[in-house]
Amino acid sequence: MKYKNGTGILFSFLWATAAIAMKIGILSVDPLILAIIRFLISGLIMIIISTFLLKEKISKKNDWYQISILGLLNITIYLGCLFTAIMTISAGLLNLFIAINPILITLFTSYFLKRKISTNEKLGFSICFIGLLIATIPTLKESKSNFFGICLLILGMTSYSLGSVYYKKNELKLSNLTINGYQTFIGGLFLLPIAYYYKSQTILYDTNFYVSLVWLTVVISIFANNIWFSLLKKDTVKASKWLFLAPIFGYFLSFVLLGEEITIYAYLGIVLVLLGLKINK
Template sequence: MKTLLGLFFTFLWSSAAIATKFGLNSTTPLVLATTRFLIAGGLLFLYVYILQNKYPWPKLKEWRSLIILGLLNTTIYLGATFWALNYVSAGIFNLFVTTNPFIVAFLSFIWLKRSIYFRELMGMIIAAMGLVIATWPTITGGDNNLHGFVILGIGMTSMATGSVYFKKVNLKLPSIVINTWQVLIGGILLIPVTYILEKNVYFLNLDFYLYGSLIWLVFVISIGTMILWFYLLKQDTVKANNWLFMTPVFGYILANIFLNEPINVFDITATFLVIVGLFLSGNIEIYFIKKFLKGNRRVSSETSRNIK
């Protein structure tokens, strides 16, 4: 079940890049990001505290953690990744996404005293090798920009820090309440950043691309996928972040279907290595083998009873 949830999360998470590509036809990155977060946060607030009216309000001591999570996971991480698309290619963006588990594992080792097992380390290294292969044509294409690398690095570090911080503070609030305030606070904090960075390049076209992008990003990603993300984080912070290794795999498939981007031998080789890496790190459970072995044990047990 955890494997299916992890794969489903990765599929949805990778679809955000496709929706963003459509949205960028109609507006600038930070305007799109800010609009997405404010709409999602507002709708979540309406549902949680007006329509349902059964969820608790954060206590005074919990507001500090919610503000920090909103700043790290929404304002800095998503704001930085949207903004970085002005400077780097999608391939480089996917490569940077996969660095998150390494940062999380390192921070968890320091803050949470969580051991990094040899199997996890080998799995992450093999998966990372696959992702380097997948993005090698982009890396050697000469279209990289130092600004983009710095911005993406800040974003990935912020998300990893937010993941470890969430595990450390162990908020007792329901996941939907945490996500509501994280998205809403993050969106509000992003408003002045958007104004400063995009005031001279701002444009907004109210068309099909914008509406379709916002509907998917708000309802599927900011609301549904983030609730699933918090659930996975509560199970295991490092393993949850390791699922991000699959993001480029699903990303290539979705990009091929919706954006007509080709899939080459680099992508196929990378897919194989990523799956091997996930298996070694303990993220992929061999469900059917376990079920088969469980069935064999049941048959053997019944046979033994019959013999007796």
């Protein structure tokens, strides 16, 4: 049990660092260009490892189809939206919005996988959602650009939640590394036309760029994503609950590393998210 909890906490912490790395990276490169470089490199690394070390290849057409759907949902739409939203949204708020994923995953699991939602889950998720709304109040008051960013976040979170349920429903008979590698690479390819159309900044090859790229590629795309797939295989809803912890780590890291303010609304939102998580335990 301790091992499972430790794995979940590690995933939550690493997932929260992604927004910080993205904020640092966009100081030197267009967000979608950074996203594509990250996806193609990390996807290629995982594909090479799975092909030559694990000796695993995708031969079934249906597997290609399902992995392409995962790439579209988990990479192209989800991370494409997040990388675009980070231009107008704080890293702390982005991490807080990750808390919407467990709610959506539970709802989608109930509908697509016919999983019954318990009373505690309903109550806990409702409290978490209220906390999320309270924490966004200051941002909603700031500007229309932030409202657009929030809309992108909602779209991205919905896509990621659907991708998680789709993964559990189909249960591909392939290793996590192979699935993650191909979905990441394919998702990056899907994003190429959009990134090319909206490209507005040249790459500045400095410390910010390299630190962000290495962290997002190795730690997030390869390591954290594979932890997520292993959690999903055991129980989709239980795995999703670890996403509630990401905002807690996210606000702390944003304050320490980026100097972002933690408002009273954020504090209240965090308390409610923790309360909702406790009820769901």
